[in-house]
Amino acid sequence: MKNKFAVFLVCAVALVALPLFVQQFGQGWVRILATALLYTLLALGLNIIVGYAGLLDLGYVAFYAVGAYMYALLASPHLTETFPWIAAMFPKGLHMPIWVVVPLGAGLAALAGVLLGTPVLKLRGDYLAIVTLGFGEIIRVFMNNLEHPVNITNGPRGLDRIDPFTIFGVNFGKPLVVGGFSIASVTLYYWLFLALVVGSVVLCHRLELSRIGRAWMAIREDEIAAKAMGINTRNMKLLAFGMGATFGGVSGSMFAAFQGFVSPESFSLMESIMIVAMVVLGGMGYLPGVILGALLLSALPEVLRYVAGPLQHLTDGRLDASILRQLLIALAMIVIMLLRPRGLMPPPEHGKAAPSPATAK
Amino acid sequence: MDYFLELFFGGLTRGSIYALIALGYTMVYGIIGLINFAHGEVLMIGALVSWTFTTAMAGSGMPGWVLLLLSVPLAVLVCCALNFSIEKIAYRPLRSAPRLSPLITAIGMSLLLQTLAMIIWKPNPKPFPTLLPPDPIDLGGPVITITQCLILGLTVVILSALMWLVNRTKLGRAMRATAENPRVAGLMGVKPDFVISATFVIGAALAAVAGIMWAANYGTVQHTMGFLPGLKAFTAAVLGGIGNLAGAVVGALVLGLVEALGAGYLGELTGGVFGSHYADVFAFATLILVLTLRPQGLLGERVADRA
Numbered sequence: 001m002k003n004k005f006a007v008f009l010v011c012a013v014a015l016v017a018l019p020l021f022v023q024q025f026g027q028g029w030v031r032i033l034a035t036a037l038l039y040t041l042l043a044l045g046l047n048i049i050v051g052y053a054g055l056l057d058l059g060y061v062a063f064y065a066v067g068a069y070m071y072a073l074l075a076s077p078h079l080t081e082t083f084p085w086i087a088a089m090f091p092k093g094l095h096m097p098i099w100v101v102v103p104l105g106a107g108l109a110a111l112a113g114v115l116l117g118t119p120v121l122k123l124r125g126d127y128l129a130i131v132t133l134g135f136g137e138i139i140r141v142f143m144n145n146l147e148h149p150v151n152i153t154n155g156p157r158g159l160d161r162i163d164p165f166t167i168f169g170v171n172f173g174k175p176l177v178v179g180g181f182s183i184a185s186v187t188l189y190y191w192l193f194l195a196l197v198v199g200s201v202v203l204c205h206r207l208e209l210s211r212i213g214r215a216w217m218a219i220r221e222d223e224i225a226a227k228a229m230g231i232n233t234r235n236m237k238l239l240a241f242g243m244g245a246t247f248g249g250v251s252g253s254m255f256a257a258f259q260g261f262v263s264p265e266s267f268s269l270m271e272s273i274m275i276v277a278m279v280v281l282g283g284m285g286y287l288p289g290v291i292l293g294a295l296l297l298s299a300l301p302e303v304l305r306y307v308a309g310p311l312q313h314l315t316d317g318r319l320d321a322s323i324l325r326q327l328l329i330a331l332a333m334i335v336i337m338l339l340r341p342r343g344l345m346p347p348p349e350h351g352k353a354a355p356s357p358a359t360a361k
Numbered sequence: 362m363d364y365f366l367e368l369f370f371g372g373l374t375r376g377s378i379y380a381l382i383a384l385g386y387t388m389v390y391g392i393i394g395l396i397n398f399a400h401g402e403v404l405m406i407g408a409l410v411s412w413t414f415t416t417a418m419a420g421s422g423m424p425g426w427v428l429l430l431l432s433v434p435l436a437v438l439v440c441c442a443l444n445f446s447i448e449k450i451a452y453r454p455l456r457s458a459p460r461l462s463p464l465i466t467a468i469g470m471s472l473l474l475q476t477l478a479m480i481i482w483k484p485n486p487k488p489f490p491t492l493l494p495p496d497p498i499d500l501g502g503p504v505i506t507i508t509q510c511l512i513l514g515l516t517v518v519i520l521s522a523l524m525w526l527v528n529r530t531k532l533g534r535a536m537r538a539t540a541e542n543p544r545v546a547g548l549m550g551v552k553p554d555f556v557i558s559a560t561f562v563i564g565a566a567l568a569a570v571a572g573i574m575w576a577a578n579y580g581t582v583q584h585t586m587g588f589l590p591g592l593k594a595f596t597a598a599v600l601g602g603i604g605n606l607a608g609a610v611v612g613a614l615v616l617g618l619v620e621a622l623g624a625g626y627l628g629e630l631t632g633g634v635f636g637s638h639y640a641d642v643f644a645f646a647t648l649i650l651v652l653t654l655r656p657q658g659l660l661g662e663r664v665a666d667r668a
Contacts (some may be wrong), residue, residue, distance in 0.1 A: 050461075056461070119649060119653040120649070120652070120653070122653075122656040123652055123656050124656075126390070126396055126599070126603060127599055127603070127652055127656065127658070129396070130595060130596055130599040130648070131648065131649055131652055133592075134596065134644075134645030134646075134648050134649060135645070135649070137592075137641060137642075137645055138641075138642045138645050138646065141638065141639060141641050141642050142642070144638070145638050145639065269592070273468055276461075276464075276465075276468075277465050277468060277469075280461045280462065280464070280465045281465060284459070284461065323476060323479060323480060326472060326475075326476045327473065327476045327477070327480075329472065330469045330470070330472035330473035330476060331469070331473065332469075333465055333466065333468065333469030333472070334450075334451055334466050334469040334470060334473065337455065337462050337463075337465045337466045337469070338451070338454055338455065338466065341454075341455050341458030341459065341462045342458065342459055342462070343462075
């Protein structure tokens with residue numbers, strides 16, 4: 001027991017100290033780490049919907065977008081510049097504190113999740129997939145076009161000059177100086193995201209073991225049997241949608257503050273698909289697997305950037321590095337799935353014999 | 362009225378192309394229950410092969426329609442071979458895996474094909490040569506292009522052929538049997554692997570034709586061109602009731618018309634508040650509405666939940 005605690009402590013210290021070490025190689029690497037954590041947060045949220053409740057959601061990025069635009073609108077000069085009456089209400093400019101905006105973004109995303117969930121509860125499997133996909137596209141079209149007749153989202157140009165986070169007087173936008181040390185802004189974000197991810201993992205783990213989590217998994221395995229056992233499948237599915245969407249909303253507002261800029265381009269269908277791929281590739285419904293999948297798929301493209309350079313030379317520069325990267329990611333997705341059909345780290349079977357490959361044909 | 366008819370024909374053309382693609386989705390789904398995300402990319406490859414052939418042969422002095430006609434079997438052949446290999450490499454090994462695993466290889470395949478196409482054909486959009494006389498035919502008011510006529514006619518022919526294949530031939534019966542229950546079909550002497558391969562090949566042939574139609578009608582080809590028609594055709598297949606052939610056609614025509622009419626009238630009806638870029642919202646809102654009222658799709662049967 002004592003041993004386990006020591007390992008845990010070492011891991012925690014290593015994770016916290018990681019950016020301080022990595023930044024020796026450049027701030028870009030810390031940025032990659034922070035982005036990977038953000039994707040982990042998203043993957044954890046989607047895992048609730050897809051992994052636990054077994055509802056295939058191909059429009060998850062819509063909730064991410066709702067959170068991001070929520071924060072962007074309430075903490076950037078865009079609204080005050082466009083609407084004089086808002087400027088009159090907030091003479092110093094609209095700079096909502098995160099304690100208001102993040103819960104608001106999360107709440108709005110949850111509401112969107114429940115709103116989407118309500119009409120589609122009757123749908124199963126792939127019908128649900130296409131409806132959620134359509135919902136994601138609808139949100140994106142609105143973001144792209146809501147600049148006319150009233151300019152709300154500023155269209156494809158997106159919103160910029162978004163305030164960085166300020167928590168307990170610490171402005172995340174500029175380096176924090178403690179003693180003689182200067183801690184970079186990305187490192188602060190890294191710690192924030194790390195804290196969120198750890199919190200989410202604990203939350204998800206507790207959920208998984210709770211009555212709710214077991215109800216979700218029962219629905220995933222067999223909805224009719226779950227219903228027969230007295231589970232209120234409708235409310236449970238709505239709860240899964242709402243919970244997953246909340247994660248999306250929170251990650252969205254984090255993303256907006258981190259980037260300082262949001263535009264519809266960041267919320268394309270491809271993004272949704274990549275998040276689904278993270279969950280499935282890692283191991284659906286199993287937290288270590290999901291985290292592994294998210295870290296792998298979000299960091300892989302960045303790491304490949306360094307591999308792709310030499311490869312580019314091998315082909316006499318005929319192939320662009322970004323093209324090579326895409327090629328390798330596609331190949332990785334196919335090969336990993338073929339080699340490990342249940343994901344890189346599938347959930348352990350609970351007292352159930354694994355289906356032997358000989359009988360399944 | 363003329364405006365309406367023109368939109369109507371435009372929508373019908375679009376819907377016919379969607380129908381050809383949607384059939385590929387729905388047949389594959391009906392048999393192995395997989396959303397073949399790479400289907401749109403097969404269409405793109407078909408269009409690009411046809412583009413390569415027609416531009417390479419442009420100087421040969423053959424009339425445009427002959428070139429177009431010759432490029433069709435070539436594209437069909439390439440796409441059939443491609444889809445056959447995709448199934449063999451990426452989907453067959455995962456047949457007994459969890460349901461979402463082949464979905465991920467399908468997404469990977471789609472990404473892979475797009476990237477390969479970008480490497481082979483370069484990323485820039487290429488104008489598809491005008492091979493058919495572009496002059497519109499006047500129907501005493503509304504006008505329709507020869508390309509549109511051809512697409513509509515060809516779609517009817519292909520659909521009839523497919524209906525005949527599925528309902529009247531031995532292969533068709535084997536396909537329906539496999540869709541119903543692969544194991545029992547196997548006991549009855551059907552080779553499921555062969556049937557599944559055949560389904561992918563037929564779907565690819567339809568997609569190749571659809572790709573050439575799309576390119577001829579809208580005039581450009583590019584490595585990303587498969588995404589949108591693929592997405593819409595999948596939507597159409599679900600709208601009609603996935604796994605149901607007639608449903609896919611009905612869903613596709615409905616979707617094409619809704620889009621065309623929506624884009625044409627939305628601005629007018631809302632006084633310019635919502636422009637034609639909201640056509641997609643309109644299409645997806647229709648989908649959500651239809652599925653809310655009829656969760657099994659327009660023509661889908663109410664499948665009893667499996668125990």
